Amino acid sequence: MTVPSRMDAAAAAFVGAFVAAFLAGPAGAATYDTAVLQGLDKVTARISTIEAPVGDVVRFGTLEIIARVCDKRPPEETPESTAFLDIWEVRRGEPPASVFRGWMFASSPALSALEHPVYDVWVLDCRNRASSPAATSPDARSK
Numbered sequence: 001m002t003v004p005s006r007m008d009a010a011a012a013a014f015v016g017a018f019v020a021a022f023l024a025g026p027a028g029a030a031t032y033d034t035a036v037l038q039g040l041d042k043v044t045a046r047i048s049t050i051e052a053p054v055g056d057v058v059r060f061g062t063l064e065i066i067a068r069v070c071d072k073r074p075p076e077e078t079p080e081s082t083a084f085l086d087i088w089e090v091r092r093g094e095p096p097a098s099v100f101r102g103w104m105f106a107s108s109p110a111l112s113a114l115e116h117p118v119y120d121v122w123v124l125d126c127r128n129r130a131s132s133p134a135a136t137s138p139d140a141r142s143k
Contacts, residue, residue: 028074032126035067035083040120053129061119064088064096070126081106081126087114
């Protein structure tokens with residue numbers, strides 16, 4: 001049995017602190033209500049922009065995507081948008097199969113990627129849905 005040296009312990013502590021800081025994200029990140037994703041259909045070579053409201057199911061081909069959280073750093077910090085996504089493949093006559101569950105990072109799409117033979121999905125941005133004009137007009141408020 002070998003005893004770890006001080007150098008091994010220091011290296012492990014450094015790596016652990018780096019990973020914890022990276023995964024924890026910035027303290028000042030703002031939460032948004034829509035994840036802006038991009039999807040690639042590898043068969044047709046078509047790229048689609050997908051707006052996924054947090055908590056709602058959106059479809060992309062045979063995939064169903066639910067954005068659980070979408071955070072974005074403020075402009076004065078290093079740019080980063082992160083989203084926690086649940087992605088299932090739904091085929092007719094088969095039960096849904098989970099193909100991805102986890103955080104995706106806009107600045108590093110390969111860090112935590114969807115591995116699928118037909119589709120690629122990655123995070124572009126986080127934003128808030130604009131209020132509809134009818135909902136904010138004085139006539140709509142008085143009714």
